[in-house]
Structure formats: structure tokens, C-alpha cells
Amino acid sequence: MNEKLVWFDEPPRTTQPLSRERIVAAAVDLADAQADGEITMRALAQKLGVRSPMALYRYVGSKDGLADLMADHGYGLITVPRGEGWRPALRALGLSGWAAVQAHPWFARLAFSRPPLGPNAMALYDAALAELDSLDLPAATRMGFVNTVFGHVFGSGLALLEERTMRAGIGDATDADLAEAARPYLDRVAASGKYPYFTKWASDPGRDDSAPQTFEKILEWLLDGLETVPGND
Template identity: 70%
Template sequence: MTPSERRPVTGGLVWFDEPKPPRATEQLSRERVVTAAVELADDQMPDEITMRALAARLGVRSPMALYRYVGSKDGLVDLMTDQVYGQITVPRGQGWRDALQGMGRTGWDVVQRHPWFARLAFSRPPLGPNALRLYDTALAELEPLGLDAATRMGFIKTVLGHVLGSGLALLEEHTMRARVGLHSDSDLAAAVAPYLARIAAEGRHPHFIAWANDPQRLTPEPQSFEQVLEWLLDGLATLVPPEGRPPT
């Protein structure tokens, strides 16, 4: 952020600490500003967006005009992340496992569309209306299990942790590929081939080289998001009291 964009930031949450945004104009409203910020973050990923770039996207002369609608840069992050939280869904009435599985899968879809979300989601408390709705719905589906409060939230955080951790890995991979110009898997394979040949010639890691030379090593894809999600749910199922488990 440049000096002309700076504004005192308290770190407070936009939901509670900022005044309501002014009446929408033809050019600006809170919804338009946040939607444009999400689109800009998608386009510029992995670079952090600036208020100046956002103002230019909206056709606004002064970046300071945007603060009237989002309060601060932290407020913008709150609003952006909550808009994306609203794209994660929890199936209702089909049991706890289907609920968390659906939350995980739609969350993975979200972080693939918006990789920056995984980074920003860790930077601010999830207390916006969409995030609260997500947590409340997931907790409602876990309620019949009779688990204690910490365990119920632990179930949810286990799945969302997998979503956001996988999203961060995806973001860092995109960052690396953009930085070094390895845009495809074949580009990456060609770049590491000389190093693998050197490791094989040294003979100190025979099991790794045997794996690397196995043509079936990626079939099926090891540790796909979906596979790890199923492993996590299998582990969580062991904490469910017998009366809460489906009949076998």
C-alpha cells in the first residue's frame, strides 16, 4: 500500500467496529467493491491486491473513496473472505459424515477457484455472516451425536483445516510455477530430471529412486484431496458413540 492509500487501521472487525457504509451510488457500493476485490485477487493471484489497483478496476479516481465502504484494508479482507465462505455448503439432513464431506468438497472447489482465500482465511477471525452460518449449520448436523462442544468443533476444524491447508499448498505451487516459469507438469518433470539422475547415480536413496522410476506411481493419484478427506472422516468416525453410527 502506498502512502497515499494509508489510513489508521485498528484491526477491528468490519462487522462490529466500522460504521455502516454510505448509500450505494451508481459506481460504488460495499457489494460492488468486495466483488471487484475478489475478481482482482483471482486475476492477480498470488500477488496481494492494493487499494489503488482496486480503485482503478472500479474506475474510481481516489482509493480513499473505497474506505467509506469497507472501513480499512482489514475490513476489506473480512468482507472478501466472508463472501467466499458463502460459497462453501453443508448438506442438511443426511447425517454428520455427508455434512462434513460436502463441506470439505465444496471448500476444495472454492480454494481452487480462489487460492488466495486459504491465506486470508487464516489472517482474520471467521465471524462474518456467511462464516457463522457455515459453522452453525455444521454444528447442527453434529448435534445428534451427543459429542462435547470441543469435539464437535474439532470435527469441523479438522475438515476445514484440510481444505485451507490444501489451498495454501496449491497457492504456493502456483507462486513457485509463476516465479520460475514451470507452468505445466511436463515442464516441472523436465526441470527435475537431471537432479533425479544425479540422485540415482549416487545410489544412496534406492527406495526413493525405485518409486520415482515406477510408471504407476501416480495411478491412482496418491493422497488426493478426496482420499485424504475420506481418511480424516474415517478417523473422526471412531470418536462417534456407537448409538450415533450408521448400522453396518
């Protein structure tokens, strides 16, 4: 990591109508408006009414610095209740995290690419670890509990972002549009007899029923599994 982390520097004090908070808020709005969540410093400067993108670097250090700040904004939307035990804490972490990445799918990508070292991220990890502290578990296992839930949150969020990008790239296609586009190919697959069990599934009218593996259900399966870890009494 060649760039110095944005957390090392305080933003400059100035009378100009710019601030780190205003830049991050504008960046979040801009990213939310893009299917893939990608933004440029030039577009951000235009949104803020700033002549040159270079003016923004005084406040965020670099584009990576802006990404760190945006990611920490996302972590600030996640909550962990205190004093209710580890399972309610991690359930709330998962559910509020899922709400955050649904609102801001780009957050999932940043969570995988930037270190969680901002104040919101650190406070969140601290709160989650506090609820696990009384368990007779090694330090690596306690963090593993937290990261198991985060893996579900951010993996699901990344899938959501990729699907959103794909749909926008082909004209905001509906599920029915995608199914119709694939139908001639699937008809040829069925006729070939090469994949009989896939064809059996594809021809079953129940395949479009609601899937049992909702985000919430998978989260409960994960928590059930963590419940069985030795030392978690």
C-alpha cells in the same frame, strides 16, 4: 488485532456508484486474475474507476476489512445440507469448500489469516454444528469435527495457491517442464547411491500413476476417523 473488525460498522449510504458489495466483487475478480491472489487498494480503485484508494476505506474500513469481506464471500460459497446427519453435512462442507478454494485459491490464505466472523461464516458454522448437536460429544470435539474438515479444505487450497504462484513465477511450467529441469540433479542423486529408496521410487514407471490420495479420498478417510470418536454413535 488493532484494527476494528469491519463487521462492527455499516457501510455509508451514498448516491455514488460505490457500494461494499461492488467493491468486494471487484476485489474478488482482481484477486482471481493474479496467480498469487494478492491485490492492492490502488489497483482496486483503478478497476472501480475511483480516483483515490482512500474513497474505498469509507466502505471497508481498512485493507484487513476488505480481506474479511473477501473471506466471507468465500464462506458464502460453501454449503451444508440440513437434516441428513453429521457425515453428509461434513462431506458437503468439504466438497463445496474444495470447489470454493479451487475457484478462488486466495480464499484459503485469507481463511488462515482472518477470523471467520462474517455473516456467511457464522451461518456456515452454525449449520455444521447443528448437524453435530445431537451427538454425545463435548463442545470442543464438535468444533474439532468441523475444523478437521476445514483444515483439509484450506490446507489443500493453500498448497494449490502456492503451486499456482510457483508455476506463474517460472513461466507457467508444465509437469513435464519441471521434471525435465530436475532430471540432471536426480541423475546425480541416483549415481551417488545416497538415497536408494528414493531412487528406487523415482525410477519406477508407476510413480506417475494417479495418486490414491485425492482430495475426495482423504476427506472420506477423515470422516472414517471421526466416526470412531467415542460418543459419536
